[in-house]
Amino acid sequence: MSEAADVPARGVETHVGGTGRERTFFGHPFGLFTLFSTELWERFSYYGMRAILFYFLTDTFANDGLGLDDATGAALVAVYGSAVYLVTVVGGWVADRMIGARRAVLWGGVVIAAGHVALAVPAQWTAYLGIVLVAMGTGLLKPNVSSMVGELYRRDDPRRDSGFSIFYMGINIGSFTAPFVVQIARGIGGYHAGFSVAAVGMGLALVAFVTGRRALHGAGEVVPNPLTPADRPRVVRMIVLVALAVAAATALAWVVVRSGSSDVGALAVIIDALSYLAFGAPIVMFLVMFRSPKVNSAERSRLRAYIPLFVAAMLFWMIFEQASNTLSAYARDNTDLDVLGVTISPVLYQSVNPAAIIVLAPVFAWLWVRLDDRPPTAVKFAIGLTFAALSFVFLAGASAVAGDGKSPWWVLVVVYVVQTLGELCLSPVGLAATTLLAPQAFRGQAMALWFLAPAAGQAITAQLITATEGVSRTAFFGGIGLVTLAVAAAMFALAPWVTRHIREGDESDEEVAARR
Incomplete structure (x- = not known):
């Protein structure tokens, strides 16, 4: 049992350590409270939006929905979730090579909040814009806020596992309460009121993150593997390859959709293209690993x-x-x-x-x-x-x-x-x-x-x-x-x-x- 398990649940307190008096959160670095609060409200906003997204997409225009059929709405929600995880790959790279985890979380939160605001606006084009923004922002925030929790502790700190347990409890508190609150708002003011609640939740996440910056003591500030001038040609090649992959997936999706119907809808092409990218990405990553000369037989x-x-x-x-x-x-x-x-x-x-x-x-x-x-x-x-x-x-x-x-x-x-x-x-x-x-x-x-x-x-x-x-x-x-x-x-x-x-x-x- 770790030392953290022996700390009584006494909330925020003062800890006397080698560097003087330091505020702690249940015996943990006070920065954990900042990240706990940020993730709680971010997950509140994400799961609140996700709880009503399918119903919003498939409800009638008269009820402020988008009027999609059930199959298209369900497929869109599925590929939206797929896109979120695809973008986390980019989000992790951007933090590691360009801006650091703290700025990635901050800007990801701003983009998510903008997405929820767009969803709260009663217009069809803003709804799709909101879905795209939430996916992009979540991909930027999600992999980096967890890495910042790890930076609060030394590698040999016995409180590390307990700290992550507290952090993940925040995730579940946010995801548990969100459907109840969003449904109440939806019952009062419709879908857009529900999305407004998600926007407020993300706003609270940003407030918690910005006001608690000092407690992080520099966690997430350092760019672990910054780009150098020598890296630029390789980065350009990578961007070109990604762009070509997206273009190829879109072209293949257009051909497949066209072969099944003369009426080629943009939404169907997007769903198929994102699906192909999600299938192809792990295959490419495995092939790169197996073929790399840096990988030994073991x-x-x-x-x-x-x-x-x-x-x-x-x-x-x-x-x-x-x-x-x-x-x-x-x-x-x-x-x-x-x-x-x-x-x-x-x-x-x-x-x-x-x-x-x-x-x-x-x-x-x-x-x-x-x-x-x-x-x-x-x-x-x-x-x-x-x-x-x-x-x-x-x-x-x-x-x-x-x-x-x-x-x-x-x-x-x-x-x-x-x-x-x-x-x-x-x-x-x-x-x-x-x-x-x-x-x-x-x-x-x-x-x-x-x-x-x-x-x-x-x-x-x-x-x-x-x-x-x-x-x-x-x-x-x-x-x-x-x-x-x-x-x-x-x-x-x-x-x-x-x-x-x-x-x-x-x-x-x-x-x-x-x-x-």
């Missing part, structure tokens, strides 16, 4: 072991992130929302996952300690994927039982809780596995690789939604659940091989170090 062994883990994570997030699209549609159209005589809003289902995280995360933390961090990482991934698959198999069964009627309100609660069990098995160990297995020369890009799993997963969702339009809910959820269950079974079978490659890689590294 690292290639570990990298091969990481591929099935990445595929499992990709499929897990494909299912998990459908909370904001297909499951939102199921809550609205196929669920009896009467709970003990009270009719609830389908928006409130978005709070089930963070509530379950708050309740279950301590249980899982205790369980892994009791099991001495067993089972192996690959088995944890397989268990997490199994839970996700079973949630959709269960939902397919509930849909079949309901037939033309509606499922009881508790069905989706069970689905979200089962998915949360899977998240707690897979997500906490995912980044650790990524940083462990990534080659040394690419260790700094490990976070980007991990973010590409949910990006690719949601891109799959976008394609599945458009490809299966008109298919019954039972067939849709059941098909995805059964295929994913088969992949989970394969993951269990591959677990010994993955574990062996990880160990062989470690042993080879030790031998290489000994020879040096």
Whole structure:
């Protein structure tokens, strides 16, 4: 147990240390309070906006919606989530090479706030502008605020893990409360009032971040790997290659959409183009790693072991992130929302996952300690994927039982809780596995690789939604659940091989170090 666990919960206090009297937050650097507050309100704004986004896109013009059909609206929400994770790769690079984490968080927050304001304006073009701005700003902020938490502690500080636990609690508090508050605002003033609440939340995040800057003591100020004049040709080449990739994906999407319909809609092309980019990015990153002369044979062994883990994570997030699209549609159209005589809003289902995280995360933390961090990482991934698959198999069964009627309100609660069990098995160990297995020369890009799993997963969702339009809910959820269950079974079978490659890689590294 870390020393932080022995600190009584006494809130903000004064700590006497080697550098004098310093304010602390529950025994942690006071800068943690700044980042905790920033992330709480940023997640409040993000999940508040996401909770009503699908309903806004698919509602009628008379109700201030955009009037999209359900399939297009769900696919757009999915590819929006994919775009957020794609942009985090750029956001991390910009912070590391150009402006530093603090400025990245600040400017990302400003862009997010502008996006929510645009969504609050009752006009169609500002709605799409708002969606783009929120995606761009979130991609800039999300990977960098977490890295700043790490900068508050020395590498050997025993409070580090506890500090991240407090920080992540802020995430869940924000995501839990947002759907309730946004739904109240939406009930009073419509969708744009709901987006206004999200804008206020992001404004509060910026206030917390700016006013708490002094408490950060320089965290995030330094650019870790600044660009030099010698880097400019390579950066220009990279920008050109990215631009060419975007152009190629857009052209391919136009051809595919045109082949399926003579009426080529810009929205359909954008959805497909972003999907192709999300599919292609991890493939390119893996190929670059495998072909790099800086990667030795031991690292290639570990990298091969990481591929099935990445595929499992990709499929897990494909299912998990459908909370904001297909499951939102199921809550609205196929669920009896009467709970003990009270009719609830389908928006409130978005709070089930963070509530379950708050309740279950301590249980899982205790369980892994009791099991001495067993089972192996690959088995944890397989268990997490199994839970996700079973949630959709269960939902397919509930849909079949309901037939033309509606499922009881508790069905989706069970689905979200089962998915949360899977998240707690897979997500906490995912980044650790990524940083462990990534080659040394690419260790700094490990976070980007991990973010590409949910990006690719949601891109799959976008394609599945458009490809299966008109298919019954039972067939849709059941098909995805059964295929994913088969992949989970394969993951269990591959677990010994993955574990062996990880160990062989470690042993080879030790031998290489000994020879040096």
